[in-house]
Amino acid sequence: MHSRFHHEGRERHSRHPWGGHGMGGGFGRGGGGRGSRVGRFLEHGDLRFILLALIEEQPRHGYELIKALEERTGxxxxxxxxxxxxxxxxxxxxxxxxxATGESARKLYEITEPGREALAQNRSSVDAVFARMADAAERSGTTAPRVGRAMANLGMALQQRLSEPTVTPEALDRIVALIDETAAAIEKV
Incomplete structure (x- = not known):
C-alpha cells in the first residue's frame, strides 16, 4: 500500500504534510537501533502519529510512551x-x-479532537507501523532484548527520579537500598 509517507528519494522529506526534519523515525540512539537491525519501523514524521495513537489508547507521559514503543517491538x-x-x-x-489534569508530577498527555481527526486521516500508516512493530516483537523471542529492556527501564526511571529537585536524602537512600537488594536477589536466582 502506498501512503504519502513513502515518497521516493529526498522528496519524501520535503513533502511531509507537517514539514520539519529530525522528528521522525529510525531507531533511537542515533539511528542504529540496539542489537541487529530489524528494519526501519518509522518513516520520517511517523513518530507523531504513533505517539498520538498511543495517547489515544490512554493518557500517557513521555516515559510511558518510550516504554510502550520498546515493549511493542520486543x-x-x-x-x-x-x-x-x-x-x-x-x-x-x-x-x-x-x-491532562491530574496530580502527577509528570506531564500526562491526552488527545484532543483535532488530534483524533489527524490520527483518523493517517490510521492506515499507523496500523502498518504497529504491524511492523508486532512482527519485530515476535522475532525477538530471546532473553537478551528482555533483559536490555528491563535495564533500560531502570536507567530511565533512575535518571528521571534523580533529576527531580524534590529528591530527599532519605529517598536517595531508599533508591540505593532497592538497587542493592535487587542485585542481591538476582545473584540468588
Missing amino acids: GAYRPSPGVVYPTLSLLEDEGFIRP
Whole structure:
C-alpha cells in the first residue's frame, strides 16, 4: 500500500504534510537501533502519529510512551527522550494533545479532537507501523532484548527520579537500598 509517507528519494522529506526534519523515525540512539537491525519501523514524521495513537489508547507521559514503543517491538526499538519529548511539544503546539489534569508530577498527555481527526486521516500508516512493530516483537523471542529492556527501564526511571529537585536524602537512600537488594536477589536466582 502506498501512503504519502513513502515518497521516493529526498522528496519524501520535503513533502511531509507537517514539514520539519529530525522528528521522525529510525531507531533511537542515533539511528542504529540496539542489537541487529530489524528494519526501519518509522518513516520520517511517523513518530507523531504513533505517539498520538498511543495517547489515544490512554493518557500517557513521555516515559510511558518510550516504554510502550520498546515493549511493542520486543526491545528492538527504543526512541530516545531527545526525540520523544520534542515531538510531544510539537503535538501540543499543534493542538493535537494537551496536558491532562491530574496530580502527577509528570506531564500526562491526552488527545484532543483535532488530534483524533489527524490520527483518523493517517490510521492506515499507523496500523502498518504497529504491524511492523508486532512482527519485530515476535522475532525477538530471546532473553537478551528482555533483559536490555528491563535495564533500560531502570536507567530511565533512575535518571528521571534523580533529576527531580524534590529528591530527599532519605529517598536517595531508599533508591540505593532497592538497587542493592535487587542485585542481591538476582545473584540468588
